[in-house]
Amino acid sequence: MDVIDKDLISIQEVRSLVSKAKEAQKILAAMSQEQINKIVKAISDAGAKNAEKLARMAEEETGFGKWRDKIIKNTFASKSVYEYIKDMKTVGIINEDREKKIAEIAVPVGVVAGLVPSTNPTSTVIYKAMISVKGGNSIVFSPHPNAKNCILETIKIISKAAVEAGCPEGAIAGITVPSMEGTSELMKHKDVALILATGGSAMVKAAYSSGTPAIGVGPGNGPAFIEKSADIKLAVKRILDSKTFDNGTICASEQSVVVEECSKDKVIEEFKKQGGYFMTEEEADRLSKFILRANGTMNPKIVGKSPKNIAEMAGISIPEGTRVLIAKETRVGKQYPYSREKLAPILAFYCEENWEKACEKCIDVLNNEGAGHTLIIHSKNEDIIREFALKKPVSRILVNTPGALGGIGAATNLVPALTLGCGAVGGSSTSDNIGPMNLINIRRMVYGVKEIEELRGEDKVSSCENLKDLNEEYINAIVEKLLEKLKG
Incomplete structure (x- = not known):
């Protein structure tokens, strides 16, 4: 044989x-x-x-x-x-x-x-x-x-x-x-x-x-911050539109939501209205054991699957019509599955005291995984938006747009692309949408524009022997020098 x-x-x-x-x-x-x-x-x-x-x-x-x-x-x-x-x-x-x-x-x-x-x-x-x-x-x-x-x-x-x-x-x-x-x-x-x-x-x-x-x-692990000035209903809609698009298989899609204490209840209520299911602590713990494999990598069985399929695999019961599974979380780290990239309709939910703390949480999430990739912010406060843009270790700051479609340039004016560079901080050779x-x-073709005398700071005229090649300005300069010598 x-x-x-x-x-x-x-x-x-x-x-x-x-x-x-x-x-x-x-x-x-x-x-x-x-x-x-x-x-x-x-x-x-x-x-x-x-x-x-x-x-x-x-x-x-x-x-x-x-x-x-x-x-x-x-x-x-x-x-x-x-x-x-x-x-x-x-x-x-x-x-x-x-x-x-x-x-x-x-x-x-x-x-x-x-x-x-x-x-x-x-x-x-x-x-x-x-x-x-x-x-x-x-x-x-x-x-x-x-x-x-x-x-x-x-x-x-x-x-x-x-x-x-x-x-x-x-x-x-x-x-x-x-x-x-x-x-x-x-x-x-x-x-x-x-x-x-x-x-x-x-x-x-x-x-x-x-x-x-x-x-x-590199991997995406974009946090989405809903700042208190945001249109909460629209922000939640955009996040769910993004996270459910092709069941979350685009790496620029949101992986966690970060909110301020003052708007926490409103955000939770809006997620529930639009199809987000907040798992109990026991349900979240059960699913967490299914998100990662023993070697610490994402379980391919959850990738691109519907919430219903994922819930069935994890052995939990969810309401009919659930669009996204949400786990309340406080921790960030390689050993905490919800703080990592999940190419599926699963979100982590963090609550912080104020926007400054929320900013720090987003940085923690990105440094844990997804540095250099994407962050999403929903806000009407331009000062806070700019603060986020200045401090976050990402190549894309997406403002008031779905992460998945905004990151690839479908819902924004970024270069339309399906390969998204993460820059040096993310171990990539470029931060561009490719x-x-x-x-x-x-290949650059360039003509000379300076002589060595100019680079030395010397008078170009004094070292030139051919007066015919000089313009009127240089000839006048020579005449002035000769007159000075004669007077001397």
């Missing part, structure tokens, strides 16, 4: 895909802006056209989230991202300042490795393919094994559309036999120029340890 070595097959496939992607990228790099734009438009159209089909596939295969919400994510990745990037200059001279005598020239990075999570599989592929090709790059995807089929189908659909629009074969590809060894080979391959890592902390860490430049994102400009290098 023949033994099939899956790892070797995966590694060999990666080498073949990267080789083809390298050749394809050379062709992309020689294309005009118009040719690139045509391909990007084709990817966008194909993604939008197949948004529902791919959404249904993703839910069926992964068991995460809601396919109707995944349609919105696929459409966002296709249309919203396209509308933002369509007029960007990413080929040739992209900026020129004639007065300062400097020009900027876009240079593609080359072959991009795209790591795809199971939480946002199809939308991530559409988005990463579009921003990569927009920058003149090819991309090879490493699918999450639990979402392999829907990811590969997405690659097939958009790649076909891209080729029909003039894209070279092999510019958009994916590993059909995914494995840890294959992914490692992809990340470490000498012809891969950059890794776009979206996934779990272990995968992102592996990307940064690969020796290949990487753009990775777009095409993060996937190109800038």
Whole structure:
């Protein structure tokens, strides 16, 4: 009986895909802006056209989230991202300042490795393919094994559309036999120029340890502060809209709510009215044992599941129509599940004496997990909003908006993206919402504007031997010096 070595097959496939992607990228790099734009438009159209089909596939295969919400994510990745990037200059001279005598020239990075999570599989592929090709790059995807089929189908659909629009074969590809060894080979391959890592902390860490430049994102654990001046009804609506969107699988979604003592009762009452269920201490304790695995990582069984499913798994009874499970909490730490990232409709609820204490609590939560990612504040007090913006260790301060949709740029004017940088504080190479400009290098052409005499602080005129090259001002200066000498 023949033994099939899956790892070797995966590694060999990666080498073949990267080789083809390298050749394809050379062709992309020689294309005009118009040719690139045509391909990007084709990817966008194909993604939008197949948004529902791919959404249904993703839910069926992964068991995460809601396919109707995944349609919105696929459409966002296709249309919203396209509308933002369509007029960007990413080929040739992209900026020129004639007065300062400097020009900027876009240079593609080359072959991009795209790591795809199971939480946002199809939308991530559409988005990463579009921003990569927009920058003149090819991309090879490493699918999450639990979402392999829907990811590969997405690659097939958009790649076909891209080729029909003039894209070279092999510019958009994916590993059909995914494995840890294959992914490692992809990340470490000498012809891969950059890794776009979206996934779990272990995968992102592996990307940064690969020796290949990487753009990775850490976990989200965004606290939402409802300050006393806020429209409480609207704030609660936005939080619930966000936390229930695709059952909380977007990393920018709220993970905890922080309120002031003076408005605690009003906030609790409003959450209950809108479908929030405050668990008893016993229920919260029972669920807490189910949120984390023994190794301290999030239990994948809760990811993207409905409150009803989660309650059944944890053995607790909740009212019909419950939208989000809420646990009152005071503690923050790795050993306290509610203070950590929960990619599910589960929230921690903290109450503090005043906004200053609430500010400190938010910082504690972020430093525990999610530093560099996102914080949400609901308030009408601009002074307090600015205080939060100045002090929080995050890359995004979202004001009066749902976290999930605000963080990715759907409900705000941030760059529309499904990869959100966390900055140095979060262990990321950038704090940006990742777009095409993060996937190109800038070659700068500059003309000299000063001579060495000027840098030394010397009179340029006195050291110049050719009077014909001097302007009238310099000639007058020489005449004045000669007259002074004659007088002397």
